[in-house]
Amino acid sequence: MNIGIVCYPTFGGSGVVATELGKALAQKGHRVHFITYSQPVRLDFFNENLFYHEVYIPPYPLFQFPPYELALASKMVDIVQNEKLDVLHVHYAIPHASAAYMAKQILRTKGIQIPVITTLHGTDITLVGKDASYEPVVTFSINQSDAVTSVSADLKEETYRYFAIEKDIEVIPNFINLERFRKQPKEHFRTAIAPEGEKLLIHTSNFRSVKRVDDVVHIFDGVRKEMPAKLLLVGDGPDRPRIEKLCRELSLSSNDVRFLGKLEAVEEVLSVSDLFLMPSEKESFGLAALEAMACEVPVISTNAGGIPELNLHGQTGMVSEVGDVADMVKNALYVLDDANLPRFKAAARARAEEFAVDNIVPRYEACYQRAIDAV
Numbered sequence: 001m002n003i004g005i006v007c008y009p010t011f012g013g014s015g016v017v018a019t020e021l022g023k024a025l026a027q028k029g030h031r032v033h034f035i036t037y038s039q040p041v042r043l044d045f046f047n048e049n050l051f052y053h054e055v056y057i058p059p060y061p062l063f064q065f066p067p068y069e070l071a072l073a074s075k076m077v078d079i080v081q082n083e084k085l086d087v088l089h090v091h092y093a094i095p096h097a098s099a100a101y102m103a104k105q106i107l108r109t110k111g112i113q114i115p116v117i118t119t120l121h122g123t124d125i126t127l128v129g130k131d132a133s134y135e136p137v138v139t140f141s142i143n144q145s146d147a148v149t150s151v152s153a154d155l156k157e158e159t160y161r162y163f164a165i166e167k168d169i170e171v172i173p174n175f176i177n178l179e180r181f182r183k184q185p186k187e188h189f190r191t192a193i194a195p196e197g198e199k200l201l202i203h204t205s206n207f208r209s210v211k212r213v214d215d216v217v218h219i220f221d222g223v224r225k226e227m228p229a230k231l232l233l234v235g236d237g238p239d240r241p242r243i244e245k246l247c248r249e250l251s252l253s254s255n256d257v258r259f260l261g262k263l264e265a266v267e268e269v270l271s272v273s274d275l276f277l278m279p280s281e282k283e284s285f286g287l288a289a290l291e292a293m294a295c296e297v298p299v300i301s302t303n304a305g306g307i308p309e310l311n312l313h314g315q316t317g318m319v320s321e322v323g324d325v326a327d328m329v330k331n332a333l334y335v336l337d338d339a340n341l342p343r344f345k346a347a348a349r350a351r352a353e354e355f356a357v358d359n360i361v362p363r364y365e366a367c368y369q370r371a372i373d374a375v
């Protein structure tokens with residue numbers, strides 16, 4: 001198939017899933033065209049079937065808000081027409097689904113029928129999309145898509161709850177490249193940061209309020225009162241200055257809590273970690289937890305959104321109510337106990353294997369084929 005993928009090119013989960021999907025499809029022999037405003041961060045290798053088309057917005061003094069959606073729709077029209085695409089797959093409804101609708105209508109006037117698949121990733125529904133400023137357009141563009149997928153059953157239910165959706169939504173969960181995300185021999189790194197054999201706790205996110213990074217620090221503070229431990233914080237975002245201040249207030253030194261920034265090779269630090277913390281307020285799936293589990297790291301999380309569909313309480317980790325830091329400390333101490341940890345680590349990896357690329361990508365291919373056959 002000749003497939004167009006539209007996504008955000010940044011470190012966010014939706015961009016990562018879209019890029020990894022495109023790479024996997026290209027390896028299976030499909031031609032994949034990424035259409036976005038800059039090179040996706042994980043589009044980091046050459047494959048003869050991968051193409052990247054940049055959306056350019058010519059600057060003009062009148063534009064206080066550059067009209068990205070129009071430039072994107074025009075680029076979609078151009079690429080569908082000239083590269084003879086069979087299907088357009090847009091990740092994250094805002095503004096990709098409505099831009100795709102516009103492109104589809106323009107192409108129709110030229111006698112070209114292009115099916116549009118929209119994948120809902122989470123905040124496009126749970127936070128941003130249901131705001132009255134966007135809701136009518138989100139509802140309309142989801143209903144106008146030829147097929148709609150969501151990354152968890154919870155997100156599907158939430159979409160039906162908040163929007164008047166007439167379409168069937170197919171759940172296709174996030175997936176993982178188990179070759180890249182596996183426990184690697186990086187013991188020298190562990191010795192350098194935890195020389196006394198301290199347990200290593202880790203959190204990776206974009207440091208937005210929905211991730212509740214304050215809770216991460218409080219959970220760690222509770223754990224280290226009971227056992228020697230260190231915390232690794234991977235990623236960056238608006239809450240980071242507040243988190244640094246909180247660490248100082250709790251007398252946690254830069255030796256206790258390490259801010260590693262936007263690490264590309266996150267699998268290397270996951271490989272030496274003992275426990276992943278995900279106390280999110282909302283989380284449609286929790287790709288970062290899946291990456292940790294693939295590296296044999298159990299997860300302490302909330303029961304928000306789709307997380308319990310991934311993190312099985314008592315097996316791959318434990319789940320608590322949002323904000324219940326005391327319970328998460330108790331659970332963390334239980335999982336980190338040497339009598340329990342090996343069992344949790346093995347179960348985390350085994351669970352991650354269920355979300356292998358090879359299990360999930362054929363479901364997207366089947367979805368594309370059905371949409372192509374229907375137009």
Ligand code: GMT
Pocket residue numbers: 012013014015017092121122123124151174206208210282283284285286287288
């Ligand atoms: O987690 C984020 O803030 C980034 C966000 C995104 O849209 O890029 O991630 C969402 O999509 C991921 C991939 O499908 C999911 O694994 C994340 O759970 C989801 N984030 C939220 O729902 C908060």
